[in-house]
Amino acid sequence: MTSLNFLLFSPTLLIIITLSSTPNFACASLKEANALLKWKASLEIPNNAFLSSWLLLPMNSNASFPCTSWFGIVCNADGSIRKLNLTSSGVKGTLHQFPFALLHGLTHFDLSVNNFFGPIPPEIRLLSKLIHLDFSENKFSGVIPPKIGNLNRLTVLYLFSNNISGSIPIELGNLNSLTDLQVAYNQLSGSIPSSLANLKNLHTLYLHENKLSGPIPIELGNLESLTHLAVSNNQLNGSIPSSLGNLGNLQWLMLKDNKLSGSIPTELGNLKSLTNLAVNRNLLIGSIPVSFGDLTSLNSLYMHQNQLSGPIPIQLVILKSLIDLKLNKNQLSGSIPPEFGNSTQLQRLDLSSNRLTGQIPKEFGKMKRMLNLSLADNQLSGIIPPEIGSFELIEVLDLSTNRLNGSLPISIGQWEHIHYLNLSNNKLGEKVPSEIGKLVQLTKLDLSQNFLSDVIPSEVQGLQSLQKLDLSHNRLSGSIPNAFTRLPHGIDINLSYNELSGPVPQSPNFVNASIEGNPGVCGNITGVKLCANQMIKKKNNPFHHGVILVIIFPLIGAAVLLGLFTYGHIAYRQQKKRSPHKPLDEESRDYFSITSFDGGVVYDDILKATDDFDEAYSIGTGGYGTVYKAEIQPNNVVAVKKLHSSSENVDQNGFLNEVRTLTNIRHRNIVKLYGYCSHPRHSFLIYEYLEKGSLGSILRIDDLAKELDWLKRVNIVKVVANGLAYMHHDCSPPIIHRDISIANILLDSDYEAHISDFGTSKLLKLDSSNWTAIAGTYGYIAPELAYTMVATEKCDVYSFGIVALEVIMGKHPGELPTLSADYLVLGNVGDSRIPHPSPQVEKQVDLVLSLSRACLNSNPNGRPTMRQVSNLLMKDLL
Ligand SMILES: *[C@@H]1O[C@H](CO)[C@@H](O)[C@H](O)[C@H]1NC(C)=O
Ligand SMILES: *[C@@H]1O[C@H](CO)[C@@H](O)[C@H](O)[C@H]1NC(C)=O
Ligand SMILES: *[C@@H]1O[C@H](CO)[C@@H](O)[C@H](O)[C@H]1NC(C)=O
Ligand SMILES: *[C@@H]1O[C@H](CO)[C@@H](O)[C@H](O)[C@H]1NC(C)=O
Ligand SMILES: *[C@@H]1O[C@H](CO)[C@@H](O)[C@H](O)[C@H]1NC(C)=O
Ligand SMILES: *[C@@H]1O[C@H](CO)[C@@H](O)[C@H](O)[C@H]1NC(C)=O
Ligand SMILES: *[C@@H]1O[C@H](CO)[C@@H](O)[C@H](O)[C@H]1NC(C)=O
Numbered sequence: 001m002t003s004l005n006f007l008l009f010s011p012t013l014l015i016i017i018t019l020s021s022t023p024n025f026a027c028a029s030l031k032e033a034n035a036l037l038k039w040k041a042s043l044e045i046p047n048n049a050f051l052s053s054w055l056l057l058p059m060n061s062n063a064s065f066p067c068t069s070w071f072g073i074v075c076n077a078d079g080s081i082r083k084l085n086l087t088s089s090g091v092k093g094t095l096h097q098f099p100f101a102l103l104h105g106l107t108h109f110d111l112s113v114n115n116f117f118g119p120i121p122p123e124i125r126l127l128s129k130l131i132h133l134d135f136s137e138n139k140f141s142g143v144i145p146p147k148i149g150n151l152n153r154l155t156v157l158y159l160f161s162n163n164i165s166g167s168i169p170i171e172l173g174n175l176n177s178l179t180d181l182q183v184a185y186n187q188l189s190g191s192i193p194s195s196l197a198n199l200k201n202l203h204t205l206y207l208h209e210n211k212l213s214g215p216i217p218i219e220l221g222n223l224e225s226l227t228h229l230a231v232s233n234n235q236l237n238g239s240i241p242s243s244l245g246n247l248g249n250l251q252w253l254m255l256k257d258n259k260l261s262g263s264i265p266t267e268l269g270n271l272k273s274l275t276n277l278a279v280n281r282n283l284l285i286g287s288i289p290v291s292f293g294d295l296t297s298l299n300s301l302y303m304h305q306n307q308l309s310g311p312i313p314i315q316l317v318i319l320k321s322l323i324d325l326k327l328n329k330n331q332l333s334g335s336i337p338p339e340f341g342n343s344t345q346l347q348r349l350d351l352s353s354n355r356l357t358g359q360i361p362k363e364f365g366k367m368k369r370m371l372n373l374s375l376a377d378n379q380l381s382g383i384i385p386p387e388i389g390s391f392e393l394i395e396v397l398d399l400s401t402n403r404l405n406g407s408l409p410i411s412i413g414q415w416e417h418i419h420y421l422n423l424s425n426n427k428l429g430e431k432v433p434s435e436i437g438k439l440v441q442l443t444k445l446d447l448s449q450n451f452l453s454d455v456i457p458s459e460v461q462g463l464q465s466l467q468k469l470d471l472s473h474n475r476l477s478g479s480i481p482n483a484f485t486r487l488p489h490g491i492d493i494n495l496s497y498n499e500l501s502g503p504v505p506q507s508p509n510f511v512n513a514s515i516e517g518n519p520g521v522c523g524n525i526t527g528v529k530l531c532a533n534q535m536i537k538k539k540n541n542p543f544h545h546g547v548i549l550v551i552i553f554p555l556i557g558a559a560v561l562l563g564l565f566t567y568g569h570i571a572y573r574q575q576k577k578r579s580p581h582k583p584l585d586e587e588s589r590d591y592f593s594i595t596s597f598d599g600g601v602v603y604d605d606i607l608k609a610t611d612d613f614d615e616a617y618s619i620g621t622g623g624y625g626t627v628y629k630a631e632i633q634p635n636n637v638v639a640v641k642k643l644h645s646s647s648e649n650v651d652q653n654g655f656l657n658e659v660r661t662l663t664n665i666r667h668r669n670i671v672k673l674y675g676y677c678s679h680p681r682h683s684f685l686i687y688e689y690l691e692k693g694s695l696g697s698i699l700r701i702d703d704l705a706k707e708l709d710w711l712k713r714v715n716i717v718k719v720v721a722n723g724l725a726y727m728h729h730d731c732s733p734p735i736i737h738r739d740i741s742i743a744n745i746l747l748d749s750d751y752e753a754h755i756s757d758f759g760t761s762k763l764l765k766l767d768s769s770n771w772t773a774i775a776g777t778y779g780y781i782a783p784e785l786a787y788t789m790v791a792t793e794k795c796d797v798y799s800f801g802i803v804a805l806e807v808i809m810g811k812h813p814g815e816l817p818t819l820s821a822d823y824l825v826l827g828n829v830g831d832s833r834i835p836h837p838s839p840q841v842e843k844q845v846d847l848v849l850s851l852s853r854a855c856l857n858s859n860p861n862g863r864p865t866m867r868q869v870s871n872l873l874m875k876d877l878l
C-alpha cells in the first residue's frame with residue numbers, strides 16, 4: 001500500500017500537476033497535501049480504509065483536491081485545512097512525521113479510536129487555532145506536553161483511554177476556553193494541579209482511572225460551571241473538600257475508588273442538581289449527612305464499602321427521585337426506616353453487610369419498582385413480611401445471612417421476574433411453599449442453612465430456568481421428588497445435610513449433585529451409599545445374605561412403626577455399644593443404611609407378634625401371600641402380608657423404588673403401605689390394618705352383608721372410584737392397580753372403603769411372563785388383557801365395573817356380556833338380602849348400575865375414565 005503511494009506521489013507527478021493547475025491558493029493546500037501524504041506513507045493503513053482517497057492523480061486538474069476529495073479533511077475558503085478527522089479509521093502509526101507547522105490553520109483535530117502510538121509531540125503547540133483536540137482511544141504514550149497549555153482556544157481536550165503517563169501539566173490551567181477536559185483511563189500520576197481551578201468554563205472534568213495521588217484540591221470548588229466531575233479510581237487521599245458543595249451545577253460527582261478519608265462534608269447536601277453521587281470504596285467514616293435529604297435530583301447514590309456508621313437517615317430514604325442506593329459494606333446500625341416505602345422510584349437497594357437490626361419493614365412492599373434488593377449480612381430478625389410479595393418487578397433478592405425466622409411467605413409466588421433468590425443462612429422454618437414452583441425465571445435459588453422442614457415440594461419442577469439450587473443444611477425430609485427429573489439439565493444441585501431419604505432420582509442433574517449428609521438417601525453418586533437394588537445388581541441375590549427394610553413414614557399415623565423403629569434403633573445402638581469390637585458385616589451394614597434403622601429388629605418384632613406367622617393370626621390369603629394381623633404394641637396393629645416363597649423370584653430391578661413410590665402415596669381411601677421387609681426366611685409387606693376386613697368376606701356372609709345397607713354400598717362404590725381416580729390421574733406416572741376385586745377392598749370400622757394392594761402385582765412382576773401369570777382375579781379381568789397383555793387404566797375401570805355391580809348385586813355377576821340397560825336396575829338385580837331403599841337412594845343405586853355398565857364396555861376406549869366416573873358419582877350423590 002505504502003509503496004504504491006510512493007509511486008503515485010513521486011515529486012515528478014506532483015510537479016506535473018502543479019504546472020497544469022494555476023490558482024494561487026493551491027500552493028498552500030498542495031504543500032499541506034504533500035506533507036500529509038508523507039505522513040500517510042509512515043502509517044499502516046488497512047486495505048479498505050477511507051484514507052485511500054488521500055492521493056494525487058496526474059490527470060486530476062482540480063487544484064483543491066485535498067479539500068474536495070480527501071476523506072476527513074475540511075478546508076477554509078483559502079484552501080488551507082481546517083479540520084482533520086480520521087476517527088475510527090483503523091490507522092496505526094505515530095505523529096513523528098505529522099506536519100504540525102504546515103497545518104497551523106487546524107481548528108479541529110480528531111484522531112480518536114485508532115491505533116496511534118508514541119508520544120504527542122510538543123509541536124502540537126503550533127496548532128494555535130485548535131478548538132477541538134481529540135486523541136482519545138489510541139495508544140499514545142509519554143506525557144501530556146505542557147505546551148498544550150498554549151492552545152488557548154481549546155474548548156475540548158480529549159486524551160482519554162491512552163497510555164499517557166507523567167503528571168497533569170499545571171499549564172492546562174491556562175486553557176481559559178476549555179469546557180471539556182477528559183484525560184481519564186491513562187497512567188497519569190502525581191497530584192491534581194490546583195491550577196485547573198482557573199478553568200472557569202469547564203463543564204466536564206474527567207480524571208478518573210489514572211494513578212493520581214494526593215488530595216482533591218480545595219480550589220476545584222471554584223469551578224462553578226462544572227456539571228460532571230470524576231476523579232474516581234485513583235489513589236487520591238485526604239478528605240473530600242467541603243468546597244465541592246459550591247458546585248451548584250454539578251450533576252455527576254464521582255469520587256469512588258480512592259483512599260479518601262474523613263467524613264462526608266455536609267455541604268454536599270447543597271448540590272441540588274446532583275443526579276449521581278459515588279463515594280464508594282474509600283475510607284470514609286462518620287455518618288451519612290442528613291443534608292443528603294436535600295439532594296432532590298439524586299438518582300443514584302453509592303456510598304458502599306466505606307466505614308460509615310450511625311443510622312440510615314430518614315431524610316435520605318424519602319428522596320423521591322432515588323433509583324439506586326448502595327450503602328452496603330459499612331457499619332451502619334439501627335433499623336431499616338419504614339419510610340423506604342415512600343421511595344416508590346427505588347429500583348436497586350443494597351444495604352448488605354452492615355449492622356442493621358430490627359425487622360424488614362412491611363412498607364417495603366410499597367416499592368413497586370424494586371428490581372434488586374439486598375439486605376444480606378445484617379442482623380435483621382423477625383419474619384419476611386408477606387407484603388414484599390407485591391414487588392412486581394423484582395429480579396434479584398438477597399436476604400441471606402440474617403436472623404430471619406418464620407416461614408417463607410407464599411406471596412413469593414408472585415415474583416414472576418425473579419432470577420436470583422438467596423435466603424441462605426437465616427432461621428427460616430416450616431416447609432418450602434409449593435408456590436416456589438411459580439418462579440419460572442429463577443436461575444439461582446439458595447435456601448441453604450435454615451431450618452426448613454418437611455418434604456421438598458414436587459412443584460420445584462416449575463423452576464424451568466434454574467441453574468443453581470442450594471437447599472443444603474436444612475431439615476428437609478421425605479424423598480427427593482422425582483419432579484427433579486423434569487428440570488432442565490445442567491443444574492448445580494446441593495441437597496447436602498438434610499434428612500432426606502430414598503433413592504436419588506434418575507437425572508443427569510444428580511450426577512454431580514451434592515447430597516452428602518443425608519443418611520437415608522441412596523444412589524450411585526459421590527458421598528451417598530448405593531441403593532439396595534444397586535447392591536442387588538452387584539451381588540446378584542443378597543436376599544439370602546441379610547435383611548432389607550424399606551420404610552417411609554407417613555406424616556401422621558404409623559405411630560406404631562415409629563415407636564417400634566425408634567425402639568429398634570436404640571436397641572441396635574445399645575447392642576453396638578455393648579459389643580464395640582464386633583466387626584459389622586459390610587454388606588448388611590449397607591442394607592441397614594437405607595433407613596438407618598435395624599431391619600432385623602423389625603423383623604423379629606413382627607415374628608413375635610404373629611407367633612412366627614402362626615395360622616391363628618392369619619386374616620386372609622391373597623394372590624401373593626397370606627395376610628396376618630400383627631399387634632406390635634397394645635392397640636397398635638398392622639397387617640403383614642407374607643409373600644409366598646415363590647415371590648422371592650421377584651425381579652429386583654427397581655423393586656425398592658416401586659416400594660418407595662407406593663409408601664409415599666397418601667390418600668384417605670388407599671390402604672397405606674408402610675414398608676417392605678426381606679429376610680432369607682420370609683419376605684413381607686407391612687400395611688395399615690383395617691378392622692372389618694375385605695368387602696368380599698362381608699358380602700359372602702349373610703349376617704354381615706345385611707349390615708351393609710344401600711347407602712353404605714353406594715358410598716363404598718363412590719370411595720373406590722375416588723381412590724382409583726386419584727391413582728390414575730393425580731399420580732405421576734399414573735399408578736394402575738391391576739387387580740381390583742372385592743377381595744382388595746377393605747373396610748374400616750365405619751364401613752369406609754380402602755383400596756388395598758395398589759400396584760402390588762406390578763411390584764411383584766406377576767404379570768410379566770405368560771398368560772397364566774396375568775395379574776388380576778378371574779372374573780374381574782378386562783377382556784382385552786387376554787390378547788394385549790398390557791395393563792392400562794382402562795383395565796382397572798373394567799374391574800371397577802364388576803366390583804360396583806357386585807356390591808349392588810351382593811354376588812359376582814357371572815358371565816355378563818348381555819346386560820341391557822333396561823334390565824340393569826335395582827329392582828331386577830339388587831341384593832335381595834336387604835330391604836328396598838327410599839326412592840332417593842334407589843336413584844343413586846341405579847346411577848351406580850348404569851355407570852358400571854359403561855365401565856364394562858368391551859371396547860376399552862368406550863369406557864369412561866375413573867375421573868369421569870368419580871365426578872359423576874360425587875355430583876349426584878352429594
Ligand atoms: C474539480 O472539482 C469540482 C468541484 O469539486 C468537481 O465538480 C470536478 O469534477 C473536479 N474536476 C476533476 C477533474 O476532478
Ligand atoms: C469526526 O467525525 C466523526 C464522524 O464522522 C464525528 O462524529 C466527529 O464529531 C468528528 N470530529 C470532529 C472534531 O468534528
Ligand atoms: C504504556 O507505556 C509504557 C511506557 O510508558 C509501556 O511500557 C507500556 O508497554 C505501554 N502499554 C501499552 C498497552 O501500550
Ligand atoms: C496522602 O498520600 C501521600 C503519599 O502519596 C502522603 O504523603 C500523605 O501524607 C497522604 N495524606 C493524607 C492526608 O493521608
Ligand atoms: C410517606 O408516604 C405517606 C403516603 O404514602 C405519607 O402519608 C407520609 O407522610 C410519607 N412520609 C414521609 C416521611 O414523607
Ligand atoms: C444486584 O445487586 C447486587 C448487589 O448490589 C449486584 O452485585 C448485582 O450486580 C445487581 N444486579 C443487577 C441486575 O442489578
Ligand atoms: C447466598 O448468600 C450466601 C451468603 O450471604 C453466599 O455465600 C452464597 O454464595 C449465596 N448463594 C448464591 C447462590 O449466590
Ligand SMILES: *[C@@H]1O[C@H](CO)[C@@H](O)[C@H](O)[C@H]1NC(C)=O
Nearest residue numbers: 381382383403404405406407
Ligand atoms: C422470630 O424471632 C423473634 C425474635 O427475634 C421471636 O419473637 C418470634 O417469636 C420468632 N418467630 C417465630 C415464628 O419463630
Ligand SMILES: *[C@@H]1O[C@H](CO)[C@@H](O)[C@H](O)[C@H]1NC(C)=O
Nearest residue numbers: 448472473494496497513514
Ligand atoms: C453443598 O453444600 C455443602 C454444605 O453447605 C458444602 O460443603 C458443599 O461444598 C456444597 N457442594 C457444592 C457442590 O456446592
Ligand SMILES: *[C@@H]1O[C@H](CO)[C@@H](O)[C@H](O)[C@H]1NC(C)=O
Nearest residue numbers: 511524525530534535537538
Ligand atoms: C454407577 O455409575 C457409574 C457411572 O455412571 C456406572 O459406571 C456404574 O455402573 C454405576 N454403578 C451401579 C452399581 O449402578
